[in-house]
Amino acid sequence: MKTYSVGLVPGPVSVPEEFRRAYLENFASADLEEDFFLLYEENERLLGQMLKTKNSVVIQSGEGMAALWGALKSCLAPGDRLLAVSNGPFGRGFGEMGEGLGMEVRIIEAPDGEFPGVDEIRTEALAFRPRMITAIHCETPSGLLNPIAPLGEIAREANALLCVDYVASAGGADVRTDEWGIDLGLLGSQKALSLLPDLTMTAVSDRAWRAAERVNYQGYEALLPWKDGVKNRYLPYTHNWQAMSALNLGLKALLKEGLDASFQRHEKAAAYCRERLAAMGVKIYPQREELSSPTVTAALVPAGWTWERLDGALREKGMVVGGSYGPLAGKVFRIGHMGSQADMGLVKKGMDILEEVLG
Numbered sequence: 001m002k003t004y005s006v007g008l009v010p011g012p013v014s015v016p017e018e019f020r021r022a023y024l025e026n027f028a029s030a031d032l033e034e035d036f037f038l039l040y041e042e043n044e045r046l047l048g049q050m051l052k053t054k055n056s057v058v059i060q061s062g063e064g065m066a067a068l069w070g071a072l073k074s075c076l077a078p079g080d081r082l083l084a085v086s087n088g089p090f091g092r093g094f095g096e097m098g099e100g101l102g103m104e105v106r107i108i109e110a111p112d113g114e115f116p117g118v119d120e121i122r123t124e125a126l127a128f129r130p131r132m133i134t135a136i137h138c139e140t141p142s143g144l145l146n147p148i149a150p151l152g153e154i155a156r157e158a159n160a161l162l163c164v165d166y167v168a169s170a171g172g173a174d175v176r177t178d179e180w181g182i183d184l185g186l187l188g189s190q191k192a193l194s195l196l197p198d199l200t201m202t203a204v205s206d207r208a209w210r211a212a213e214r215v216n217y218q219g220y221e222a223l224l225p226w227k228d229g230v231k232n233r234y235l236p237y238t239h240n241w242q243a244m245s246a247l248n249l250g251l252k253a254l255l256k257e258g259l260d261a262s263f264q265r266h267e268k269a270a271a272y273c274r275e276r277l278a279a280m281g282v283k284i285y286p287q288r289e290e291l292s293s294p295t296v297t298a299a300l301v302p303a304g305w306t307w308e309r310l311d312g313a314l315r316e317k318g319m320v321v322g323g324s325y326g327p328l329a330g331k332v333f334r335i336g337h338m339g340s341q342a343d344m345g346l347v348k349k350g351m352d353i354l355e356e357v358l359g
Contacts (some may be wrong), residue, residue, distance in 0.1 A: 064188020
């Protein structure tokens with residue numbers, strides 16, 4: 001398989017060698033060793049610092065999407081009402097997942113490059129009275145960073161859980177789980193943490209635990225078996241000790257850098273990316289600067305180009321970026337500057353190549 005010297009995909013991102021080395025270590029069976037449970041508990045504490053929460057943080061094996069399925073299946077039953085706040089494929093996808101699980105779903109859709117108005121969301125939530133409101137913090141297919149704080153207030157008014165996917169933002173943008181009233185905060189390992197796509201993490205509030213007890217879902221991605229699993233030293237399956245060891249390294253590296261320093265590093269890389277695109281005459285997808293994500297920039301495919309042709313030309317120069325999904329497929333390309341890729345030297349190389357290709 002061909003490798004590229006300038007990798008700027010929006011996840012999974014490049015994994016630093018020091019994290020990869022954790023996968024070469026030999027461990028005993030995770031579900032039988034006290035050392036593993038102590039590592040799990042330490043990672044849970046570190047994640048609490050990163051996510052700014054005092055809630056439980058469940059760490060499971062699996063790619064980030066497992067957190068979305070686990071949250072829905074664990075806390076909602078068929079027939080329950082779900083309100084999905086959407087301005088992209090993942091926001092709408094939350095609602096479509098709920099429909100597939102037999103829930104009564106309404107989707108609030110924003111205009112292109114925007115986020116639904118707070119008044120619209122509140123009116124719909126108070127009329128519909130959902131058990132859960134879902135939203136995406138960083139909608140990676142469209143490069144949007146969405147305002148979450150108002151949704152927590154609305155969820156409390158409507159007596160609903162607030163479930164937020166911050167897979168592509170946490171670590172690279174400020175996430176305030178408790179302050180924003182997030183009941184289920186969903187995270188994956190392959191974005192700003194710069195790890196392999198093999199762990200899924202969910203911050204679970206007391207309200208969400210009560211909902212999980214009501215539903216009593218017991219599938220592989222279920223949250224409920226983890227409520228007391230670590231405390232009782234009894235897990236529902238054998239965990240990935242190597243991945244947990246890499247997570248420990250990643251969290252410690254992030255917290256040593258400092259959350260504010262990490263946010264500034266990501267924002268600096270994103271701002272530089274947008275400046276260079278503007279100088280090339282390439283428009284970004286977000287309609288407002290404040291909605292632009294610090295972890296991924298979504299840009300419109302320039303006139304006279306197709307995505308396939310642009311992608312091929314960049315790869316010929318040793319650079320790989322990402323396309324997009326759903327209605328944005330072929331219209332938008334994405335530059336991932338998150339985690340290890342939020343590096344000014346790397347982003348500069350990428351922008352130089354893009355400028356050369358576009359001529």
